Amino acid sequence: MKVLVAVKRVIDYNVKVRVKADQSDVDLANVKMALNPFCEIAVEEAVRLKEQNHADEVVVVSIGPKAVQEQLRTALALGADRAIQVETDSMPDSLSVAKLLKEVIAKEEPDLVILGKQSIDADNNQTGQMLGALTGMPQGTFASKLVVEDSAVSVTREVDGGLQTLRLKLPAIVTTDLRLNEPRYASLPNIMKAKRKPLDVMSTDDLGVTVGSKVELLKVETPPERSAGVKVADVAELVDKLKNEAKVL
Template sequence: MKVLVPVKRVVDYNVKIRVKADGTGVDLANVKMSMNPFDEIAVEEAVRLKEAGKANEVVAVSIGPAQAQETLRTALAMGADRAILITVDGPIEPLSVAKLLKGVVADENPNLVILGKQAIDDDANQTGQMLSALLGWSQATFASELDLGDTTAKVTREVDGGLQAIEVTLPAIVTADLRLNEPRYASLPNIMKAKKKPLETRTPDDFGVTVSPRLRVIRVEEPAGRTAGIKVAGVTDLIEKLKAEAGVI
């Protein structure tokens, strides 16, 4: 069984985001980049499936600039067998990502695609669902537990009301939630071995996909700073201020 794991290069979650002075986007100059944390969980799950004998190959794929090779090398150091980079300069929208991944799936013919439920840069939470629709495959989103069988997969999903247990037929798309596992740290020997693992470079033209954006960013602004709180004399005073000043009731 082959498992495909899409991963995204994003600003490291420990970095404080800065907006450009002209409001055209986020300042990425001299900013630490890393693998999207939810995708890291997806890689860990795929590697665990391989270690358990339920998968025989793990293929990592990323769509982005040439620097995304570093992200793929991290996936290889964690245990992925080989990697594919589709080079794209500039931002790319979830639908274009899903179309490119559909092309990769057609070439690789995996039994399972595991990816993070969302990326921490845009929080779109769309790619997995769009890929499932384009392929006509089963999908199990927000997975916190995965039990893979020969022809089906049992998935525990995190939903608003608690947990939901479902069973999907393979091939399928699974998006990883935070509690699916705890990703491992890549050891130095594995980091060195990852440099010798195969990494193939492709372009959107290889898949006949146009990645021109459909949306236009008008302006990016930082959220307003939090104002100081106040004390009220009692419930009546609180209700009055919520009505007259805050306008929330």
């Protein structure tokens, strides 16, 4: 079984995000970038499937400029076998990403496609669902457990009412939630080995997809600072403040 994992380059979640002075976008100058945490979970799950002899090959793909190769090498160090970069200088929207991934799937013919449920920069939570619609493949989103069963995969997903288990016939698409697993750290020997693993580069023209975005960014603002909390002496005072000051009761 071949597993294809889509990953994204984002600002490291430990970094405090800065907004440009003109509020046109987030300031990326000299900012540490990293593998999107949900994508890291997707890579970990694919590697575990290979370690359990359910998968023969794990392929990672990312869309973006040459800089995304850093995150692809990270995924290779975590255990992926080879990588694909779809090179583009512009930032495509979720639909364009889904269209590009559809063409990559057509070329690679994976049995299972795993994506993080969302990226921590845009937080759209759209690409996996759009990819499922474009390919016609069955999909299981927000997966907290994944079990391969012969020619199918059992996906336990988190929904508002609790947990729901789906059985998807392969090939299928799965998006990962935080509770699916805990990603490993890349060891130094694996980081060195990752430099020698194959990384192919293709363009959007190679895939026959015109990249664009129907989303217009108008302005970026930092969230307002939270006011300091206050201590109350007893429950009566708490209720009084909630009723007369906060106006929530």
